[in-house]
Amino acid sequence: MIELSIEHMERLEQALQETPEKIPRAAARAINRAAYTARTEAARKARQEYVIRHGDVIKTVKIYPANEGDLSASVISKGSVIPLIKFKVNPKTPQPKRKKPLTAMVRKGEGGPIARAFTAQMKSGYIGVFQRAGKPRYPINQLYGPSIPQMIGSRSVSQWVEDKAREKLSERLEHEIDRALEE
Numbered sequence: 001m002i003e004l005s006i007e008h009m010e011r012l013e014q015a016l017q018e019t020p021e022k023i024p025r026a027a028a029r030a031i032n033r034a035a036y037t038a039r040t041e042a043a044r045k046a047r048q049e050y051v052i053r054h055g056d057v058i059k060t061v062k063i064y065p066a067n068e069g070d071l072s073a074s075v076i077s078k079g080s081v082i083p084l085i086k087f088k089v090n091p092k093t094p095q096p097k098r099k100k101p102l103t104a105m106v107r108k109g110e111g112g113p114i115a116r117a118f119t120a121q122m123k124s125g126y127i128g129v130f131q132r133a134g135k136p137r138y139p140i141n142q143l144y145g146p147s148i149p150q151m152i153g154s155r156s157v158s159q160w161v162e163d164k165a166r167e168k169l170s171e172r173l174e175h176e177i178d179r180a181l182e183e
Helices: 006-015 020-049 054-058 148-153 155-182
Strands: 061-064 074-077 081-083 088-090 102-105 112-114 117-121 127-132 140-142 144-147
Touching: 006 020, 006 155, 020 054, 020 061, 020 074, 020 148, 020 155, 054 148, 074 148, 102 117, 144 148, 148 155
Parallel strands: none
Antiparallel strands: 061 074, 081 144, 088 102, 102 112, 117 127, 127 140
16 A cells, blocks of 8 residues: 655645645645556566466556545456466467377466366357366366456565555655646
8 A cells, every 4th residue: 555654745745835735736646646657567567477468457457546635546456367268378279189288377487287178169269278077078167367456466566566656656746846836
Protein backbone atom coordinates (compact mmCIF):
# COMPACT_ATOMS: atom_id res chain seq x y z
CA MET A 1 0.00 0.00 0.00
CA ILE A 2 1.36 3.41 -0.99
CA GLU A 3 0.41 6.39 1.12
CA LEU A 4 1.24 10.05 1.29
CA SER A 5 3.50 10.34 4.30
CA ILE A 6 3.58 13.25 6.73
CA GLU A 7 6.82 14.42 5.10
CA HIS A 8 5.08 14.53 1.71
CA MET A 9 2.19 16.60 3.04
CA GLU A 10 4.55 18.94 4.93
CA ARG A 11 6.56 19.42 1.73
CA LEU A 12 3.36 20.25 -0.19
CA GLU A 13 2.11 22.66 2.49
CA GLN A 14 5.48 24.37 2.79
CA ALA A 15 5.97 24.79 -0.96
CA LEU A 16 2.39 25.85 -1.66
CA GLN A 17 1.70 27.95 1.44
CA GLU A 18 0.94 30.95 -0.77
CA THR A 19 -1.80 29.02 -2.60
CA PRO A 20 -3.12 26.24 -0.32
CA GLU A 21 -6.05 25.53 -2.66
CA LYS A 22 -3.58 23.93 -5.10
CA ILE A 23 -2.42 21.30 -2.60
CA PRO A 24 -5.22 18.73 -3.22
CA ARG A 25 -4.85 18.94 -7.00
CA ALA A 26 -1.07 18.48 -6.85
CA ALA A 27 -1.39 15.56 -4.44
CA ALA A 28 -4.09 13.85 -6.54
CA ARG A 29 -2.03 14.16 -9.72
CA ALA A 30 1.05 12.69 -8.03
CA ILE A 31 -0.98 9.83 -6.52
CA ASN A 32 -2.57 9.01 -9.87
CA ARG A 33 0.78 8.91 -11.63
CA ALA A 34 2.07 6.54 -8.93
CA ALA A 35 -1.00 4.32 -9.45
CA TYR A 36 -0.44 4.10 -13.22
CA THR A 37 3.24 3.37 -12.59
CA ALA A 38 2.20 0.56 -10.23
CA ARG A 39 0.12 -1.02 -13.00
CA THR A 40 2.95 -0.83 -15.52
CA GLU A 41 5.54 -2.15 -13.08
CA ALA A 42 3.24 -5.01 -12.06
CA ALA A 43 3.03 -6.11 -15.68
CA ARG A 44 6.77 -5.68 -16.20
CA LYS A 45 7.75 -7.68 -13.12
CA ALA A 46 5.14 -10.38 -13.76
CA ARG A 47 6.62 -10.84 -17.24
CA GLN A 48 10.11 -11.18 -15.74
CA GLU A 49 8.96 -14.03 -13.50
CA TYR A 50 6.17 -15.70 -15.50
CA VAL A 51 5.71 -16.67 -19.15
CA ILE A 52 2.84 -14.25 -19.85
CA ARG A 53 2.16 -11.38 -22.26
CA HIS A 54 2.21 -7.76 -21.09
CA GLY A 55 -1.25 -7.02 -22.46
CA ASP A 56 -2.76 -9.98 -20.62
CA VAL A 57 -1.61 -8.47 -17.33
CA ILE A 58 -2.61 -4.88 -18.12
CA LYS A 59 -6.18 -5.76 -19.12
CA THR A 60 -6.92 -7.33 -15.71
CA VAL A 61 -5.81 -4.26 -13.74
CA LYS A 62 -8.34 -1.50 -13.00
CA ILE A 63 -7.31 1.86 -11.56
CA TYR A 64 -9.67 3.94 -9.47
CA PRO A 65 -7.95 7.36 -9.56
CA ALA A 66 -7.66 9.93 -6.81
CA ASN A 67 -9.34 13.32 -7.06
CA GLU A 68 -9.21 16.56 -5.09
CA GLY A 69 -11.98 15.43 -2.75
CA ASP A 70 -10.62 11.93 -2.13
CA LEU A 71 -6.84 11.63 -2.11
CA SER A 72 -6.72 7.86 -2.50
CA ALA A 73 -6.25 5.74 -5.58
CA SER A 74 -6.79 2.00 -5.91
CA VAL A 75 -5.06 -0.43 -8.24
CA ILE A 76 -7.06 -3.66 -8.37
CA SER A 77 -6.47 -6.78 -10.45
CA LYS A 78 -9.33 -9.18 -11.09
CA GLY A 79 -9.22 -12.28 -13.19
CA SER A 80 -9.63 -16.02 -13.25
CA VAL A 81 -7.13 -18.80 -13.79
CA ILE A 82 -5.52 -18.90 -17.22
CA PRO A 83 -5.65 -21.98 -19.49
CA LEU A 84 -2.26 -23.71 -19.58
CA ILE A 85 -2.13 -23.38 -23.38
CA LYS A 86 -1.57 -19.59 -22.92
CA PHE A 87 1.80 -20.35 -21.32
CA LYS A 88 4.84 -22.01 -22.87
CA VAL A 89 3.65 -25.51 -23.81
CA ASN A 90 5.26 -28.06 -26.10
CA PRO A 91 3.52 -29.13 -28.32
CA LYS A 92 1.10 -26.26 -28.91
CA THR A 93 -0.91 -28.20 -31.49
CA PRO A 94 -2.51 -31.66 -31.23
CA GLN A 95 -0.05 -34.48 -32.00
CA PRO A 96 -1.38 -37.95 -32.79
CA LYS A 97 0.48 -40.84 -31.12
CA ARG A 98 2.92 -38.63 -29.25
CA LYS A 99 5.66 -40.59 -27.53
CA LYS A 100 7.19 -37.76 -25.47
CA PRO A 101 5.23 -36.22 -22.57
CA LEU A 102 3.78 -32.74 -22.86
CA THR A 103 5.96 -30.10 -21.18
CA ALA A 104 4.85 -26.76 -19.79
CA MET A 105 6.57 -23.72 -18.31
CA VAL A 106 4.48 -21.24 -16.30
CA ARG A 107 7.25 -19.61 -14.26
CA LYS A 108 10.50 -18.79 -16.05
CA GLY A 109 13.21 -21.31 -15.28
CA GLU A 110 10.70 -23.82 -13.88
CA GLY A 111 8.43 -26.37 -15.43
CA GLY A 112 8.68 -29.76 -17.03
CA PRO A 113 6.69 -32.74 -18.21
CA ILE A 114 3.10 -33.23 -17.11
CA ALA A 115 2.06 -36.85 -16.74
CA ARG A 116 -0.78 -37.99 -19.02
CA ALA A 117 -1.38 -34.47 -20.39
CA PHE A 118 -2.05 -33.82 -24.05
CA THR A 119 -3.00 -31.02 -26.43
CA ALA A 120 -6.38 -31.41 -28.10
CA GLN A 121 -8.66 -29.44 -30.38
CA MET A 122 -12.34 -29.34 -29.47
CA LYS A 123 -15.16 -29.40 -32.03
CA SER A 124 -15.50 -25.64 -31.56
CA GLY A 125 -11.91 -25.18 -32.76
CA TYR A 126 -10.53 -24.35 -29.31
CA ILE A 127 -7.09 -25.85 -28.60
CA GLY A 128 -6.16 -26.57 -24.98
CA VAL A 129 -4.12 -28.76 -22.67
CA PHE A 130 -6.13 -31.60 -21.16
CA GLN A 131 -5.73 -34.60 -18.90
CA ARG A 132 -7.93 -37.65 -18.59
CA ALA A 133 -9.98 -37.85 -15.40
CA GLY A 134 -9.62 -41.64 -15.18
CA LYS A 135 -8.97 -44.75 -17.23
CA PRO A 136 -11.69 -44.30 -19.87
CA ARG A 137 -11.29 -41.82 -22.74
CA TYR A 138 -13.78 -39.39 -21.27
CA PRO A 139 -14.17 -37.22 -19.25
CA ILE A 140 -11.14 -35.01 -19.76
CA ASN A 141 -10.25 -31.94 -17.68
CA GLN A 142 -8.57 -28.81 -18.95
CA LEU A 143 -5.39 -27.78 -17.12
CA TYR A 144 -4.86 -24.21 -15.90
CA GLY A 145 -2.06 -21.99 -14.67
CA PRO A 146 -2.31 -19.23 -12.04
CA SER A 147 -4.44 -16.12 -12.45
CA ILE A 148 -2.94 -12.67 -13.05
CA PRO A 149 -3.93 -11.51 -9.53
CA GLN A 150 -2.04 -14.50 -8.11
CA MET A 151 1.03 -13.57 -10.15
CA ILE A 152 0.90 -9.91 -9.13
CA GLY A 153 0.15 -10.87 -5.53
CA SER A 154 3.29 -12.97 -5.15
CA ARG A 155 5.69 -11.52 -2.59
CA SER A 156 8.48 -10.61 -5.02
CA VAL A 157 6.18 -8.90 -7.55
CA SER A 158 4.08 -6.97 -5.03
CA GLN A 159 7.15 -5.71 -3.13
CA TRP A 160 8.75 -4.56 -6.41
CA VAL A 161 5.56 -2.73 -7.42
CA GLU A 162 5.24 -0.95 -4.07
CA ASP A 163 8.85 0.21 -4.14
CA LYS A 164 8.55 1.57 -7.68
CA ALA A 165 5.24 3.32 -6.89
CA ARG A 166 6.75 4.98 -3.79
CA GLU A 167 9.69 6.24 -5.86
CA LYS A 168 7.34 7.62 -8.50
CA LEU A 169 5.14 9.29 -5.86
CA SER A 170 8.10 11.17 -4.39
CA GLU A 171 9.34 12.13 -7.85
CA ARG A 172 5.93 13.31 -9.03
CA LEU A 173 5.23 15.32 -5.87
CA GLU A 174 8.28 17.46 -6.64
CA HIS A 175 7.15 17.82 -10.24
CA GLU A 176 3.59 18.78 -9.23
CA ILE A 177 4.91 21.34 -6.73
CA ASP A 178 6.97 22.97 -9.48
CA ARG A 179 3.98 22.85 -11.81
CA ALA A 180 1.66 24.48 -9.24
CA LEU A 181 4.17 27.24 -8.54
CA GLU A 182 4.42 28.06 -12.25
CA GLU A 183 0.64 28.45 -12.66
